[in-house]
Amino acid sequence: MNITRRDFLVGSAGLAAGVSVAAPFLLPKYHFDRRPPRSRVAILHAEQYSQELDRILATGLRLFPINVRGKTVVLKPNLVDYAPGDAINTHRLLVLAAAESFRHMGAKYVIVAEGPGHQRDTQLVFQQTGYEQCLRDERIRFVDLNRDELICIPLRASYMGMKSLWLPRTVLEADFLVSMPKIKTHHWSGVTLSMKNMFGIVPGARYGWPKNILHWKGIQESILDICATVPVHFVIADGIVAMEGNGPLNGTPRELGKIVLADDLVAADSTCARLMGFHPERVSHIREGSRFLGNASPAFIDQIGETVNAPATPFQVVPEFQYLRAV
Amino acid sequence: MTTDRIVLSSLLADLILRQLPSGGWAALASSSQPALEPTSFAALALGSFPGGALERVQEFLLHTQNPNGSWPAFAGDESDGAWVTSLVVMALNDVVPAIPARLQGVHWLMSCAGKESNWFWKWKFRTADRHVRFDPDKFGWPWFPDTVSWVVPTAFAVLALNQLPCSCGGLEQVPFRVERGVEMLLDRVCPGGGWNAGNGVVYGVRVAPHPDDTAIALLALRGHEQEPVVQSSVQYLERVAPTLSAPWSLAWATLALAAYGRSIDSIYSSLAASPYLASVDDTSTLALVCLALDYERALSAFGVTS
Numbered sequence: 001m002n003i004t005r006r007d008f009l010v011g012s013a014g015l016a017a018g019v020s021v022a023a024p025f026l027l028p029k030y031h032f033d034r035r036p037p038r039s040r041v042a043i044l045h046a047e048q049y050s051q052e053l054d055r056i057l058a059t060g061l062r063l064f065p066i067n068v069r070g071k072t073v074v075l076k077p078n079l080v081d082y083a084p085g086d087a088i089n090t091h092r093l094l095v096l097a098a099a100e101s102f103r104h105m106g107a108k109y110v111i112v113a114e115g116p117g118h119q120r121d122t123q124l125v126f127q128q129t130g131y132e133q134c135l136r137d138e139r140i141r142f143v144d145l146n147r148d149e150l151i152c153i154p155l156r157a158s159y160m161g162m163k164s165l166w167l168p169r170t171v172l173e174a175d176f177l178v179s180m181p182k183i184k185t186h187h188w189s190g191v192t193l194s195m196k197n198m199f200g201i202v203p204g205a206r207y208g209w210p211k212n213i214l215h216w217k218g219i220q221e222s223i224l225d226i227c228a229t230v231p232v233h234f235v236i237a238d239g240i241v242a243m244e245g246n247g248p249l250n251g252t253p254r255e256l257g258k259i260v261l262a263d264d265l266v267a268a269d270s271t272c273a274r275l276m277g278f279h280p281e282r283v284s285h286i287r288e289g290s291r292f293l294g295n296a297s298p299a300f301i302d303q304i305g306e307t308v309n310a311p312a313t314p315f316q317v318v319p320e321f322q323y324l325r326a327v
Numbered sequence: 328m329t330t331d332r333i334v335l336s337s338l339l340a341d342l343i344l345r346q347l348p349s350g351g352w353a354a355l356a357s358s359s360q361p362a363l364e365p366t367s368f369a370a371l372a373l374g375s376f377p378g379g380a381l382e383r384v385q386e387f388l389l390h391t392q393n394p395n396g397s398w399p400a401f402a403g404d405e406s407d408g409a410w411v412t413s414l415v416v417m418a419l420n421d422v423v424p425a426i427p428a429r430l431q432g433v434h435w436l437m438s439c440a441g442k443e444s445n446w447f448w449k450w451k452f453r454t455a456d457r458h459v460r461f462d463p464d465k466f467g468w469p470w471f472p473d474t475v476s477w478v479v480p481t482a483f484a485v486l487a488l489n490q491l492p493c494s495c496g497g498l499e500q501v502p503f504r505v506e507r508g509v510e511m512l513l514d515r516v517c518p519g520g521g522w523n524a525g526n527g528v529v530y531g532v533r534v535a536p537h538p539d540d541t542a543i544a545l546l547a548l549r550g551h552e553q554e555p556v557v558q559s560s561v562q563y564l565e566r567v568a569p570t571l572s573a574p575w576s577l578a579w580a581t582l583a584l585a586a587y588g589r590s591i592d593s594i595y596s597s598l599a600a601s602p603y604l605a606s607v608d609d610t611s612t613l614a615l616v617c618l619a620l621d622y623e624r625a626l627s628a629f630g631v632t633s
Contacts, residue, residue, distance in 0.1 A: 119523075121573050123603075123612075124575070127572065127573055147355055147358075149360045166404065205401070213471060216474055250530070
């Protein structure tokens with residue numbers, strides 16, 4: 001077959017055009033690989049919210065080689081809104097137990113920080129959930145991330161198509177950042193666990209209430225970009241009473257009786273998803289996060305404490321996320 | 328001098344002490360990053376307070392305006408904040424040298440609309456994306472361009488545009504936009520009354536209202552008392568206000584209930600005596616409490632008659 005010069009040029013131009021169109025979809029959207037060789041996850045049993053959590057959590061944390069001596073530890077709970085009797089927020093007693101443990105471990109400062117996504121009156125949520133009294137009694141500082149000083153940070157992944165985000169100084173300057181999610185289903189993202197919990201660091205004062213621009217850029221994409229840019233050092237997930245159904249606000253409380261600790265947020269979320277009776281690889285931010293942020297496969301996770309037992313009945317979800325359920 | 332006047336004087340003095348050398352205010356007492364929302368509320372709270380604070384804040388506001396007429400969320404940022412643009416437009420009302428800047432801000436507000444105002448997104452929300460109950464024909468203002476309308480930025484825009492003396496000189500569309508904004512607020516009400524960020528029903532489930540969002544929407548809807556949803560929302564706020572102790576929500580509730588001629592004696596006293604006032608970290612809250620304790624002047628600054 002003879003190829004003329006004209007054929008060659010046309011073919012080359014076509015190939016170049018094809019590559020330029022397909023490249024954004026084919027090239028990875030992350031620029032580093034932070035996965036540890038092995039991750040460690042501990043599942044602790046806790047039947048209820050009580051003072052006993054201090055002992056349970058202190059025992060659990062000793063299973064990890066954590067050094068917070070002289071460091072500033074920032075605890076980021078999931079504090080969204082208040083409704084009586086509901087399992088919307090990370091329970092204050094678990095946050096207090098974590099603060100107490102890190103103080104005992106030699107932390108210089110322990111700060112609790114959150115930026116609720118819907119409720120502009122952070123102090124109202126803070127009062128209604130009982131956080132205010134607890135933190136004041138224990139002299140623990142709270143920072144409203146919706147109104148903290150902001151620093152513009154280049155994003156370390158490009159799922160959203162944004163180059164940078166303004167993020168709170170308190171989070172960016174933390175020596176040891178702990179994501180403390182409530183284990184819940186979520187009607188837009190399937191689940192809300194340690195990775196989705198980091199959505200709360202995005203400041204309302206810059207992105208609105210709710211942080212709507214991130215919804216438009218894609219929730220799963222935003223989660224990945226935020227978690228790529230702000231390293232989370234540890235996870236303490238509240239699954240003592242979790243939430244199923246139409247979460248994160250209007251679901252049904254579900255007793256799970258577990259606290260999940262992990263040194264890798266992808267490993268934490270894949271374990272939590274299994275505890276909910278879901279296939280973690282079907283949650284797109286967990287699946288994509290396992291390519292560069294952490295380990296989702298049990299083959300790379302050292303499971304300590306209790307074993308992962310999927311529930312007889314998986315958590316209920318809204319119809320769009322039925323495919324997550326391992327049935 | 329009555330006790331509440333003493334409290335007000337002390338809070339105003341605290342507010343002035345917090346003014347940054349740039350003329351703006353930061354969101355938190357511990358911060359030095361001037362932000363437009365606390366600065367606008369502080370300017371409104373100071374009113375005609377004697378001294379140089381007001382002149383400095385007006386200079387700051389003029390200096391931070393974006394070239395397109397909008398204002399950013401804070402100094403050094405390049406965003407177009409719809410809600411802060413509305414707040415600044417109100418804060419600069421009656422400031423003669425600021426008339427051109429204010430007009431530019433109004434023109435920018437007129438060019439900004441929730442994404443659902445576009446035919447494509449309207450169609451999407453009507454057909455494929457119906458989990459949140461709302462009518463996309465009734466649109467208002469987003470927090471930032473390229474997102475959908477929400478209650479608070481829409482209410483602030485309605486308040487700001489209602490202060491214009493006329494809709495002439497290229498502003499002929501103002502009544503149309505205000506009308507759509509009012510319709511949007513009425514559409515987004517929570518079942519049973521009150522507003523939250525803007526999602527009254529999601530996946531067929533009622534979502535609870537918030538006192539501050541409700542109060543802000545009610546201020547924008549003054550003059551629409553005949554609407555049943557406005558009446559039920561005033562009733563919701565009357566029920567919830569006595570249970571509040573957080574100063575931000577309590578201050579907004581005081582302003583809204585005063586605007587609707589309801590008795591505010593009890594919540595006004597609670598606010599003036601609130602132990603939280605001894606250490607308000609959030610500057611917007613501090614300024615808003617000042618406004619609520621001087622509610623008649625504050626309602627006038629928001630262009631609302633009681």
